[in-house]
Amino acid sequence: MPSSYSFxxxxxxxxxxxxxxxxSRLWRDGDFRRLWLGQTSSQLGEHTTLVILPLFxxxxxxxxxxxxxxxxxxxxxxxxxLSLFAGVCVDRWRTRTVMVLTDAGRALALGGAAVAALLxxxxxxxxxxxxxxxxxxxxxxxVAYQASxxxxxxRDQLVRGNSALEGSRSAAQIGGPALGGTLVTTLSAPIAVxxxxxxxxxSFLSIRRIRRPETVPVRADGPPPVRRRIGExxxxxxxxxxxxxxxxxxxxxxxxxxxxxxxxxxxxPRELHLSGTAVxxxxxxxxxGALLGSLLAARLPGRFGHGVVLVCAATIGDGVFLLVPxxxxxxxxxxxxxxxxxxxxxxxxxxxxxxxxxxxxxxxxDGMQGRAAATITFVGMGLTxxxxxxxxxxxxxxxxxxxxxxxxxxxxxxxxxxxxSPLARLGRTxxxxxxxxxGAGGRPGPGRPES
Numbered sequence: 001m002p003s004s005y006s007f008x009x010x011x012x013x014x015x016x017x018x019x020x021x022x023x024s025r026l027w028r029d030g031d032f033r034r035l036w037l038g039q040t041s042s043q044l045g046e047h048t049t050l051v052i053l054p055l056f057x058x059x060x061x062x063x064x065x066x067x068x069x070x071x072x073x074x075x076x077x078x079x080x081x082l083s084l085f086a087g088v089c090v091d092r093w094r095t096r097t098v099m100v101l102t103d104a105g106r107a108l109a110l111g112g113a114a115v116a117a118l119l120x121x122x123x124x125x126x127x128x129x130x131x132x133x134x135x136x137x138x139x140x141x142x143v144a145y146q147a148s149x150x151x152x153x154x155r156d157q158l159v160r161g162n163s164a165l166e167g168s169r170s171a172a173q174i175g176g177p178a179l180g181g182t183l184v185t186t187l188s189a190p191i192a193v194x195x196x197x198x199x200x201x202x203s204f205l206s207i208r209r210i211r212r213p214e215t216v217p218v219r220a221d222g223p224p225p226v227r228r229r230i231g232e233x234x235x236x237x238x239x240x241x242x243x244x245x246x247x248x249x250x251x252x253x254x255x256x257x258x259x260x261x262x263x264x265x266x267x268x269p270r271e272l273h274l275s276g277t278a279v280x281x282x283x284x285x286x287x288x289g290a291l292l293g294s295l296l297a298a299r300l301p302g303r304f305g306h307g308v309v310l311v312c313a314a315t316i317g318d319g320v321f322l323l324v325p326x327x328x329x330x331x332x333x334x335x336x337x338x339x340x341x342x343x344x345x346x347x348x349x350x351x352x353x354x355x356x357x358x359x360x361x362x363x364x365x366d367g368m369q370g371r372a373a374a375t376i377t378f379v380g381m382g383l384t385x386x387x388x389x390x391x392x393x394x395x396x397x398x399x400x401x402x403x404x405x406x407x408x409x410x411x412x413x414x415x416x417x418x419x420x421s422p423l424a425r426l427g428r429t430x431x432x433x434x435x436x437x438x439g440a441g442g443r444p445g446p447g448r449p450e451s
Contacts, residue, residue: 031212038207039145039165042103045199046138047176048183049110050075051280052192053131054265055184061124069262069392071124073385075131076258078139080382086143087374088229091367095148096210102141103204107197109133114194122193134196143377146357147369176287181280233371237379242363243372245421246356249414250380253318256410258384260321262391263407267400268338272329282338289346296347297354306355306426313355314415317348321408325401359426 057063057071090098113130116122149165183192237243268274268282293313301309320341327334364372394403418424 031210034206034210035145035148036165038099038103038203041199041203041206042099042141042145044176045106045110045196045203046134048180048199049134049193049196051176051180051283052184052196053127055181055279056122056192057124057127058265058269061127063124065262065266065392065395067124067392068266069389071127071131072258072262072388072391074128075135076381076384076388078132078136079377079384082136082139083143083374083378083382084230084233084371085226085374086140087233087371087377088226089140090144090147090370090374091229095144096207098140098144099148100204100208102137102144103200103207105137106134106141107200107204109137110193110197110200114190114197117190117193130193139377143370143374146361146373149361176284179280181277181283186277229371233368233375236364236368237372237375240363241422242359242426243376245417245423246360247376247379249314249417249421249423250356250376251383252417253314253411253414254381255383255387255390256407256413258387259391259394259407260404260411262388263395263400263404264324266395267324267404271400272327272334274329274335278335282335282342285339285342286346286349289343289348290350293347293350294354297351297358300351301355301358302428305428306359307424310352310355310426311415311419311424313348313351314418315412317345317352318411318415319408320345321411322405324408325405359423 053075054068054071057068061067063071109130113122113126116126145165179195180192183195237247265279268279274282323341324338327337360372360376361369391403391407394406397403398406
């Protein structure tokens with residue numbers, strides 16, 4: 001990445017006009033750049049794969065609504081099964097080690113799937129195995145990268161660091177779906193499936209070059225049992241009003257979004273008669289929107305308040321899917337309208353994501369970062385397999401148009417929960433972490449470098 005590359009981040013409140021801006025110092029950190037590049041490659045591989053596997057099932061294996069729902073549910077099941085355990089591992093291991101191992105595992109899983117496709121053995125059972133393996137490894141990677149930022153940068157750089165990392169997800173959302181749809185439509189199955197493997201390999205090569213030592217918080221009397229450490233994380237999140245609300249709102253959002261996307265991936269090619277490439281382009285529009293949302297997240301919460309931004313962005317962003325059932329196939333405005341709606345959804349959802357992540361990191365002690373992130377992931381995304389199954393059921397029972405409308409209405413429960421909680425009253429400055437809870441291992445780890 002060119003050394004002159006930087007986001008137009010504002011100065012920190014109270015910073016002087018002399019010397020380099022904090023954002024500039026952040027980008028001059030070689031380890032942060034390696035993390036950013038690895039995250040970008042990993043997200044590109046993930047978003048490419050998330051389109052390739054369902055489209056391959058629908059267009060090549062002629063999967064029906066129920067089959068597609070099962071495929072998506074199997075890929076999301078590790079969130080429910082492994083998130084809490086992943087949090088314990090991340091709080092005990094170095095995040096670099098976790099990310100490198102999971103990148104290698106995902107590259108091997110997709111490489112094996114490409115070989116199976118080459119041999120003509122890439123049927124639905126193989127797709128289910130690959131989806132579960134990639135999903136399981138992604139759980140560990142996602143928890144680790146969220147905790148890694150806190151170990152790399154100062155707390156007053158968290159919003160800008162998160163904005164940059166979430167911006168990498170935006171870049172992946174721009175290229176991943178379009179690339180995945182094009183590969184499935186125009187090239188052979190082995191090439192389409194193997195593309196994700198290449199991106200995970202690039203992430204592996206970048207992240208393994210991070211050299212900064214990590215200090216993992218360890219108790220003087222040795223690590224407690226896994227079950228006890230999981231319980232500490234759950235109690236910490238449940239005992240904090242803001243984090244508890246984040247869990248509930250995230251669960252409502254992710255459950256409804258999983259149902260929406262299952263119906264959506266059926267509605268676009270079958271009801272609106274869009275090709276795989278057109279579906280990829282429509283989904284890819286969330287990418288530039290998310291990039292815009294990442295940039296806005298560095299400015300808007302500090303100007304209008306974190307609570308106002310969360311409520312307004314979530315309400316408008318989640319509400320746009322209510323307009324999709326009004327579109328009809330064959331119209332010249334269908335694809336442009338889908339692009340516009342996905343652009344708005346991507347921008348506002350990303351704005352919410354970055355703001356919520358900054359809130360979570362700011363109120364969580366260093367020694368609890370992995371378990372707090374994992375607990376929120378477990379509660380927030382644990383219901384996504386059921387949401388995917390519900391989406392398939394809605395499409396089979398009511399048709400894709402009515403089913404999509406019903407699932408989209410459910411997405412509005414998330415901003416309603418935020419609006420009724422203390423999160424809505426958060427101001428321009430984020431609160432800090434509480435005093436170290438007794439027995440929770442929540443004290444900050446010593447020696448976290450100042451970058």
